[in-house]
Amino acid sequence: MIKDFVKYAIMFVVLVLIQVLILNNIQFSGFVNPYVYILFILLLPFTIPGYLLLGLSFLLGISIDIFNNTLGIHAGATVLLGFLRPGIANLILSREFIEKGNTPNMKQLGFASFLKYTVIAVFIHHLFLFYAEAFSFEGFFQTLLRCVLSSIFSIVIILASQFILFKNIQ
Amino acid sequence: MRSLLRFLLRNYFLMMFLALEAFSLVMIVSFNNYQRVSFFNSSNNFVGAVYGRFSSFDDYFSLSRTNAQLAAENASLRKQLQRRIMLQDKYPVNRPDTVAAPAYIFTSAKVINNSVNKQFNYITINKGSRQGIKPDMGIIDADGVVGVITNVSPNYSTGLSLLSKRLSIPAKITKNNYFGSLVWDGEHYNTADLREIPFHIIVNIGDTVVTSGYSNIFPEGIMIGTIKKFNVESGTNFYNIKVELSTNFKTVKFVEVVQNIKRDELIKVESNNVGE
Numbered sequence: 001m002i003k004d005f006v007k008y009a010i011m012f013v014v015l016v017l018i019q020v021l022i023l024n025n026i027q028f029s030g031f032v033n034p035y036v037y038i039l040f041i042l043l044l045p046f047t048i049p050g051y052l053l054l055g056l057s058f059l060l061g062i063s064i065d066i067f068n069n070t071l072g073i074h075a076g077a078t079v080l081l082g083f084l085r086p087g088i089a090n091l092i093l094s095r096e097f098i099e100k101g102n103t104p105n106m107k108q109l110g111f112a113s114f115l116k117y118t119v120i121a122v123f124i125h126h127l128f129l130f131y132a133e134a135f136s137f138e139g140f141f142q143t144l145l146r147c148v149l150s151s152i153f154s155i156v157i158i159l160a161s162q163f164i165l166f167k168n169i170q
Numbered sequence: 171m172r173s174l175l176r177f178l179l180r181n182y183f184l185m186m187f188l189a190l191e192a193f194s195l196v197m198i199v200s201f202n203n204y205q206r207v208s209f210f211n212s213s214n215n216f217v218g219a220v221y222g223r224f225s226s227f228d229d230y231f232s233l234s235r236t237n238a239q240l241a242a243e244n245a246s247l248r249k250q251l252q253r254r255i256m257l258q259d260k261y262p263v264n265r266p267d268t269v270a271a272p273a274y275i276f277t278s279a280k281v282i283n284n285s286v287n288k289q290f291n292y293i294t295i296n297k298g299s300r301q302g303i304k305p306d307m308g309i310i311d312a313d314g315v316v317g318v319i320t321n322v323s324p325n326y327s328t329g330l331s332l333l334s335k336r337l338s339i340p341a342k343i344t345k346n347n348y349f350g351s352l353v354w355d356g357e358h359y360n361t362a363d364l365r366e367i368p369f370h371i372i373v374n375i376g377d378t379v380v381t382s383g384y385s386n387i388f389p390e391g392i393m394i395g396t397i398k399k400f401n402v403e404s405g406t407n408f409y410n411i412k413v414e415l416s417t418n419f420k421t422v423k424f425v426e427v428v429q430n431i432k433r434d435e436l437i438k439v440e441s442n443n444v445g446e
Contacts, residue, residue, distance in 0.1 A: 057190075067220075070290075079190045
């Protein structure tokens, strides 16, 4: 329990720092900005109580907001993701698998399920984020393009991080 | 009452989600204005210190480029000084003007955080109220206009970058002094739109666009960029002008904060006209 707490606390801080110090500076053609910090929400164990899932999602979003001067935008997106996460998991995985209390990483889920899980989650998060940022539907398709391109980058980086962590997946 | 409570408890996940989401939306809306004064932004001391630490590490990689930039700026300033001295020798002023004082003060600062890929980009610098920085001061660098200060903490301040659709800067075309306003197009970090230039005047590609000095934030004649392309939209009386910005927002590192000492006086005089 304590071990888990320490593990997730470190992960939280490291992901926020990687996001604001490194990934926010990766700006391909001023169009693409990957947001990988949501990996924290993706990797929370399935058995986590609802209030903790939403609370941590909000805390994560607001931390990124404070660094980015975008108060509320990331928080809204992460809370939405936290709320939809159980639904996404139910959609992709079997009930027994979830109730066993697994952690949804690539090692446990396998590549195909983890890919589906990540793609849906990242896209929902980015969709909310980019439209909340533009704050209008003016330039609808340009915002959508920014959203899709950034999503692809985020997904690739999240998958790569899992491959690096769990080298011995077949 | 009890059944309501039971309903809320049973659906607490949904209720908590709605509450947090509503809170986020309220924050987005209420802080979504140009002049947001709040504690939670990157000018606050903790966030500023994190960015400052990382930036000092990052600096080593751009040392040679920064040196070249500063040397070029020194050279151009020296050239201006020479011209001034030459003119003074040619037309000596008999009596020094004791009333005139410079209206603008410049404070140098270093950029510790910056972005170009949002719709509203911000810039964080390592000087704050202790060094005399206040909101509504202009930020420029050797190449041109960078932004406007919005939030200040004792040691850091945040500004709205020119790359923000909420910032509009009074600008003019140097060649004929026609003025309009410059707003970022939200697409590329090196172009912006110059609006309100009437189509009966002649503009050319490559014309210089500078600040008009009507904003009481920037002095007159600070470089903004050059005209990249233009056309007349049918049904309007104005040009659609794209300006190529002279500042490279991706590499901006050392900036100067401009303070207009006479700004308060100007605003006071101008506000007297309102309502007449």
